[in-house]
Amino acid sequence: MKKNNGIFIKRTREDVIFDSINYTFMVLLCIIMLYPFINQLAISLNEANDSIRGGIYLWPREFTWHNYEHVFSEASVIQGLIVSVSRTVIGTGISLLATAMVAYAIAQKDFIFKRSFTIIFVMTMYFNGGLIPTYLLIRDLNMIGTFWVYIIPGLIGVFNLIVMRSFIEGLPTSIFESARIDGAGDFMMFFKIVLPLSLPVLATVALFVAVFQWNQWFDVFLYNSSNPSLTTLQYELMKILQSSNAAGGSQDVTSNLANSQNQNANTVTPLSLRATMTIVASVPIIMVYPFLQKYFVKGMTLGAVK
Amino acid sequence: MAMDEKLTQKVTIKSKADQKSKFKNFLKKCKQQHALLIMTVPFIIWLFIFKYLPIWGWTMAFQDYKPALSFSEQEWVGFKHFLFLFHDNHFLMVLRNTLAMSLINLVLGFVTAIGLAVFLNELRNLAFKRVVQTISYMPHFLSWVVAASLVSFTLSFDGIINEILVTFNLVKEEVLWLGIGEYFWGIIGAAETWKNVGWNAIIYLAAISMIDQEQYEAAKIDGASRVQRIWHITIPGMKSVIIVLLIMNIGYILESGFEPQYLLGNPLNVAYSENIDIFVLKYGISMFNFSLATAAGMFKTVVSFIFLIAANNISKRMGEGGLY
16 A cells, blocks of 8 residues: 555545546456356356246346256266366376476476476477377377376476476575485475475465366367266366357257247256356356465466566 | 697597596486486476477378378378468468467457556555456456357357347347357457456566556656556566567467367358367368378477567567577
């Protein structure tokens, strides 16, 4: 609140105009950011056949849990949920450990390969073989149709590595020195000193990796599309989206109409199904990210400074 | 002469000994740092397999690659696939779409994120500022599948955009936004902005917070208005961050994204939505034309790299410092 003390208390006419425009703009921005999501939430909680009439904005008209009951009775959704949670938990755990170990090593001033290892990692940010060679490699490694194709190829993200390295480099060196004098080896130092001190950056990277894992659908599409036991929630939603997008969005209207003709209380229309899946596929992340805000803001800043 | 020879011999022996001791030193250090090596070497091997080995796959771009044959049996065809690409109207259209969408994303991304950071910085109510920031990050954490679903719903026939436009008589009847190709680039630009503007503003806000507050006070005493202070202090204060990010983003000039175009694309807008990534997927994975798809992908990576180096050099020459 630096600006509010001393000579700045008096607001000029310009201030009043500027602030009112700025606050209006910000409120508008928040509405634009939130509305599409809240609208889907309302539709997902509204009776399916009623939703087709339109006119649902922020609040369900005929409240029901039925859409959710229907979605969670689908075997593919349950399977998708299991795989999504597994890849998020396992992928985040392994990736965090791997990233932290490499980051610790390349943060050591006297490490002989500090420079060369850093360079070969950073190079891959701008240079990669691309889709087809990578696909053929995965195929040749017999990883198609396995769960590990979700974990191994993206094990260490370069950006995450840089964020963690910058953080570890910023730790006070005196701690390391005294631990060395006490005879601590690198593993001891890593597990007993560096990891506990790096909790903020670990939280940041964990969030980044978890979001990445949870949101992935393309690797499912590419490697495991013929394997229903390895589907994910995002991939299931993607299939729903693709079928309703096929005719430029107009199909929404027609298929909904088709459905409304058989007024069966147990039907869930494509419209409601899509809204419900959208909410199911995004709620876990939306519940978590606000609590990690102060960490990831710092992490972003660390990563960009190199 | 003989003396000279002897002398050079001595020198080489000496440098050889030097090298030997250097090597010994190196081994000794390796032994000393064996724990650090155990921590990194497995992941360096991983890096080579998953990130560097695929680059070897670029050889496919110069062959008529047939999966059944071994490497030595493949037929080499030189630049045939590249020549084909540049005479192919389909690929030229794809290239146009890629460049157009990535330029729109680049410009919009920069302007909106910088703008949002500036205006967030002008908010005096810190609690309100924090709430706005938290909300503005939200779309960044959603997957593109979810985001595309929200976008296509918002833009659908009975979506909110059409409803507003019809209510205020801005259009006569509902517009099928995703069904008209000419609108596609704009839709992608808007969707990217919606998804990432809050996130991208983080870095500019950090840059603004580094600006010396006294500058503002001095300017105020000199009678500078609020807008003038933004223009002459806040924006110049972000200059170095803007330049670094600009260089990095120019390296992604042919990366217009894949997911939004793929998920929002449909047969009606395909002439505007198909970009290089989708082209590669189509030819490589669906049609098994690995060589042509690899050539297109390789072209993308190489051009991006050239752009990155060029941007970095230009920035250095202008005295702004570069990435490396």
